[in-house]
Amino acid sequence: MKKILLLFLFVSASLSAQEDLKIRDFFWGKDDPHAKTMTIPDKWKNESAVMIYKYEFHDYHKFGTNINYTSALRSRVKLLDDAAVKEFSEFTFKERFSSDKGWSRRAGKNTLGIKVVKPDGKETIINVSKEAVDADKEKKIAIPNLEIGDIIDYYLHSEEPFKSQLEMGFDPVERTLGDVYPIMDYKLIFQTENDFFLNFATYNGAPELKEIPNKKSGERHYEFSAKDIEKNEFPRWFYPLIELPCYKFQVFFARSGKFEKRAEAFLSEKESIVKSRVSKEDVFEYYNTKFRPYGDLGHIERFLKGKTFSSDEEKVREVYYFTRHQYFTQYIEAFVVKDANIFYPFDLYPNAIFFQKEEEFINHFMAFLKDNKIPYDIVIGTARYNGPITDLLIQQNVTILLRVNTANPLYLEFFTPFTSADQFNYQLENTKAYLLQVSKNKKVVDSEMITLPGSTKKDNVSKSITKVKLIEDLSTFKVERENYFSGHYKPSEQSNKLYFFDYVYNDYQRYGTASLLEKVKNKKKKEQYQKEFDALIAKYKDKQKENFTDAVKDEFGHDIENYTMNVENTGRFGSKEPMSYKESFTIKDHYIKKAGNNIIIELGKFLTSQIELSEKEKKRPNNIHMSFPRQIEHEIQFEIPQGYNATGLEKFNKNAENETGGFISSVTQNGNLITIKTTKSYNNYYEPNSNWNKMIDFLEDAFQFTQEKILLKKN
Incomplete structure (x- = not known):
């Protein structure tokens, strides 16, 4: 029995090795179009890296109820600086995975191949199966002796088998043609057969998909290719699929007309036609029977x-x-x-x-x-x-x-x-x-x-009142903050700040429904469940406090202590009803500097989280796409310690405003209380690049505000 088992393991290992060699030959064999390509265009020699060749492959085939989806990515990359060497010095991948498709699944397999090509043409193929180590349910492999000027050529081949008789869609792909590095040569291949429908379209000047004649009945072969692709920039406030050359595709499987009608996709009339446009009529045809008044009222x-x-x-x-x-x-x-x-x-x-x-x-x-x-x-x-x-x-x-x-x-x-x-x-x-x-x-x-209607900056408001006070040691700030969020600011803040126990019990009370444990009739079980559930909620609350503390720490860029938070209003019953909460904490040994008997306070830092634009960002070539018009209002109240006078307040008066938005701040003093009010606004959903300098004006004023200080002079 032991000999049979050893023979089985030997045969399995041999078959696996043969399959790996077959995959390697698919990418690096005699038909490799870039096996000897070493040079890059002069115009890209100052880039971090250049993709000499990028190749993607998608194959969809069926054998009765068995479906096999094979995908692959290969990249041949010239490394031109230390950042690129670091980027490609380590690979992480899953060797085995479980498919999430179909009703009967087999383990899928990923095969990684890596070789390093030195400037003199010497090639070293990395033994991935030998060198990869286990790391948190994944495989990790380090690439030794990688240097500037090297070429790293790698592929990831994935085979995903499963069974299905019903209609199903593969994951859609929406991607810009360009990448973070320039690409000399790019090719995308599709191979499908009957019962597989392909939706594919290109936008913003990307080349069209081409069908390659195929002699096999029912099988189809498509290619999408491009050369000399400049790298893409992905700055803040930018929607790449709207402006950059890009493509979108999805493959859908449906065995017959019955399944085609149930498909959650806009399918073409037959598999041999690639769907590249969805008309108003297509939308109407798809949805006109999807909805009907139905339900127990x-x-x-x-x-x-x-x-x-x-x-x-x-x-x-x-x-x-x-x-x-x-x-x-x-x-x-x-x-x-x-x-x-x-x-x-x-x-x-x-x-x-x-x-x-x-x-x-x-x-x-x-x-x-x-x-x-x-x-x-x-x-x-x-x-x-x-x-x-x-x-x-x-x-x-x-x-x-x-x-x-x-x-x-x-x-x-x-x-x-x-x-x-x-x-x-x-x-x-x-x-x-x-x-x-x-x-x-x-x-x-x-x-x-x-x-569809829109909203204005007055509809979407984030407001905070921050009360700042130096406690007795004059090196620690006590901070109390009230936060209010309305309109589109609310949902993300609610999702971050409200755990289920913060609102479900209010819902039970509002609608007269019973909580979960009130439904348990067995007294003994109810006590047991209640004890476990209370322990779980206590654990959640500890984690909640930890998360909130970390969020404020990230906001200020320093450690904080003694954090507390209390939700005043969940704001869950109307967009105009603000979500509000109060928090308090202390900041020690930051934003304060002793100068003899005087004290310098970095009071502008309490505005927090303003955008600092780099020189590269200031030269932005892209248009600006905002989530929604909005307004951020802050009030900072600082209590001057007894025995001191404040100077330098005039620096907190700023006014930069135009049609794109603005930043306005003003300062007043009443006795020992300094009050600074700021308003920052973004007026529109979209700004053309020609307006970027106008936005820079108020963004830089807002950042400069955070650098301003006051001097507390000892009386």
């Missing part, structure tokens, strides 16, 4: 019983927040308990309905609107960073809204714990979208193009 009817509302708008808002709790937040405790393995909680929720997808929410809310004779339409939009809706290609890039046609229309989106009934995703604001018109509150009958 019993919970909503019981919620509405005995209630009166001043308008349909108020009614819709209140029902939206109720459904957010009824079909979402009331189950959060259960998921937490299940993940912590305290007990299996879902038996306590007979006939539970938990919304997991947009479609479920849309259909259910349509049923409510239809039942209450409130007119509505459906909006099909896409985030601004994806490009315009007319360039839509990938179905997953769609966001769906309900437009409720009340006196002041309401736009409703699928909820998170922090969504608002009068605010939708800022990435959709001011964009073109398709409106699916609903007839008689039940059937989609037509579509048209609309422009």
Whole structure:
């Protein structure tokens, strides 16, 4: 038996080695077009590195119910400085992985190949299987003796087998043609066969995909290539897919017409046609039967019983927040308990309905609107960073809204714990979208193009009041801060600052529902579960405090002590209702310097986190794409210690304002209290590059503010 086992291991190892050599030959064999390419164009000799050759490969094939997806990436890179040598001196990869596709999976395999080519042409192939070491469920390999002037040539080949009979989409890819390094020669290959649909489109001047004739029936071969590609810059406030040459693609598998109809993709008429454009008609055809008023309205009817509302708008808002709790937040405790393995909680929720997808929410809310004779339409939009809706290609890039046609229309989106009934995703604001018109509150009958409303800087406000005081030793600041967030500032702040226990119990009280453990009837088990759950929440609270402390430490760039935080208002019931919290902490031995009997205070540092532009950033060639118009208001109150007078306050008066935004600050003194007020604003979603210098004006003023100091003179 032992001999048989040893023979099996030997044969398996031999087959694996043969397969690895076959893969190596695929990339570095006699057909390698760049086996001897060593030189780069003179124009790129001052770059950090240059990609001599970049090659991508995607192969999709089926064998009965077996599907095999093979992908590969190969890069041949000339290293021109120490930063590039450091970048490529270590590789990390997973040798084995479990596919997330299909219903029956086999282990997938990644094969990494690396060789180093010296300037004299000498090649060294790294023995990856021998040299790689285990590191946190991955493999890590260091490349020895790598130097400036070397070429590193590497590939990663991935084979992912699984079984599937149903329709399914492979992960979409959206990528700029250029990379962080210039590319001399780039090639992207697709190989597919019947039942695999390809959506592929290029934008902003990228070359087109070409089909290469193939003699095998049902098989298709496509190539996408480009040469002499300049490197891309990816500065702040920039959406690359809108402006740079780029491509998008997705492959979808569907065995027959039945599966094609169920596919969550905009498919072409047949597999042999590459889908490169999705029209308004395509969108209408895909969605006109997706939505219908459907759902048990019993919970909503019981919620509405005995209630009166001043308008349909108020009614819709209140029902939206109720459904957010009824079909979402009331189950959060259960998921937490299940993940912590305290007990299996879902038996306590007979006939539970938990919304997991947009479609479920849309259909259910349509049923409510239809039942209450409130007119509505459906909006099909896409985030601004994806490009315009007319360039839509990938179905997953769609966001769906309900437009409720009340006196002041309401736009409703699928909820998170922090969504608002009068605010939708800022990435959709001011964009073109398709409106699916609903007839008689039940059937989609037509579509048209609309422009979604936007918000202003007055709608999206971050405000803080920071009270700063030197305590007795005159080397430690006590800081108390009040923070307020409204509009689009709220959701991310709520997500960062609110754990489930900060809001679900308020929801239970608001809507008269029972918490998870109130549903447990067995007294002994309930006590046990409560003890474990309390311990879990205590652990979460400790982690919460640690995270908040680290966030403030990062904000100020120094250690802080004695941190406390208290949420005053979660702000979860309306965009105009601010989320607010108070925090306090101390900062020791920073922002303060003794000068004889006098003290220098870096009071501007309490504004925190202002942008310092590098010379490179100031020469920006790109247009500016902002998340949303916004305004940041700060008030700093500093209490002058007894026995001192303050000088240098005039430096805190600044005024830089234009059509792009601005930074304005003013200072006043009343007795021993100095009050500095600042307002920083970004007025628009988009600025052309020609306006960049105008933004620089106020950005530099804001940063300079943080460098200003006051002098406390001893009386």
